Amino acid sequence: MGGPRALLLCLFGAVLFLTGIQTFEFSGSQALQCYSFQHIYFGPFDLSGMKFLNVSCLLGCSEAVLPLNTGYGSAVTMVQKGCWTGPAMGQMQRNDKALPPHYSVVRGCGTDFCNANLQTHDSLPNLSRGPLPNPRTLSGAKCYSCVGIHPEDCTPEKSRQVQCHQDQSICFQGNGSMTFGNFSVPVYIRTCHRPSCTIQGTTSPRTNIDLQGSCCEGHLCNKDSISLHQRLGHRPS
Structure with missing residues (x-):
């Protein structure tokens, strides 16, 4: 088998950038061995030293990090590792004015246990960093x-x-x-x-x-219940 080829998808603030694109291929009848993990974090994550479960995968391995950030110091971050099952490339969406800030990093690869690159919060872009405005x-x-x-x-x-x-x-x-x-x-x-x-x-x-x-619009006006889906993008009158 040749060297690993990786697919990397990065989304920043509702903008999807496809960078360093290479599709990866898995040849052969033997399944790959990949790490399996999924968890939700409410702050910085660090997977260093963690022992993951193993899973057999036919098409390749994958890992992903999806944070949703308020822009004011709070975030929910989804971390997942497992089998790659989707297409190598797909449609991109772009909207520079969208909030709240969120982005995704998705990586696919084609060798045994190759989905171990995304290990810490500090190794990824983080929209909550940077100085707060004066x-x-x-x-x-x-x-x-x-x-x-x-x-x-x-x-x-x-x-x-x-x-x-x-x-x-x-x-x-x-x-x-x-x-x-x-x-x-x-x-x-x-x-x-x-x-x-x-x-x-x-x-x-x-x-x-x-x-x-x-x-x-108004002082602390966003105090209503958010347990039910609300109309998308309603502007204040």
Whole structure:
């Protein structure tokens, strides 16, 4: 068998960039041995030294990291390793104005136990990093900020009250799901948003971050229930 060839998909802030594209091929009748793992983290993750289960795969191995971030210090991150079952390439979506910030890193490979590259949060892009804006760059709006996988994780009582960045003058509340292959979790989120209230989930051949929600204008106005799906991208009147 030749050297491994990898496919890498990267999504940043609802923008999908396909970089360093190479399809990988697995030749031969013997199945590959791949690592198997899936978990949800609510902060930085570190898989160093962790022992994974093994799984036999016919087409290749895969690993993925999908974080959904409020942009104000809170995130839900899906980490998954297993078999590659999807197409090597697929349709891309792009929307520069979409919030909340989220991205995905997906890697496929074709040798035994090759899905061990994505090991720590620090090795990946992270939209929550960077200096927080000083008071001169704040919009004056104040919103609840939280993200979780249960409605009770993201009640106003459990949310932070944040001063919004300069380009974000309204509040957002909503829910949806994060999916990689057959691994899917619900998400609930409150945060600041831009006046356009553009909410565009990201998708790739194997991943999907789908959000529904609504925006409002006013001091801490995003305090309603988010246990039910809400109309997508509703702008404040």
